[in-house]
Amino acid sequence: MTRRVLTDAQWAIIEPFCLGKATDPGQTGRDPRLFMEAVLWIVRTGAQWWELPNEFGRWNSVFKRFRRWVKADAFYSMFRALAADADLEYAMIDGSIVKVHRSGLGAKGGLKARP
Template identity: 65%
Template sequence: MERFVLTDAQWAQIEPHCLGKLTDPGRSGRNNRLFMEAVLWIVRTGSPWRDLPAVFGNWSTAFRRFSDWRNTDVFKRIFDALSGDPDMEYVMVDATIVKVHRHGQGAKGGLRARP
């Protein structure tokens, strides 16, 4: 079993919006999930397409497929589908994470001319 970035639940939401399903006319990609993992690898590492690991397939094929999906707004549809149900786990902020600067605590600070 390979280790993926996308969970099965996330992939279930993304899969209907992908191009190249068996029911689509014309050419179809061999593995849409592996392609999405390749795109996420590129985004996560910031590497150029030529540095894509061989486990994801040929970099040129992946880039052409990425370009096709970009031109047909597939990524926008995926974003729209996933943004309808946001995961607020990483948005929560409390005082254990963010400390207030001493100027915001109401402490006396600095030299001041006092009468």
């Protein structure tokens, strides 16, 4: 089985915002936590959807479910709930992370012959 990324405390916060609960009308997804683990695997690795390991299910089914959740703003709701209790332990920006293109440095444009 896949190593879990989400802790039980994080999952308790996220679970109410998942689509397809037993109380929702229509067909429900099988395992919303496994689906969230699949989405986090894609985000963490930067892989294409078709490279998703089989233990998460068929990649196309996971992708279609992901698109439905995006259209329903489920991830935005989860983000707001998680951001409300942010500890900002790893939030830092410095010049080595954010690079500015040379055209955005404020120099006056144009090619010039300089001695």
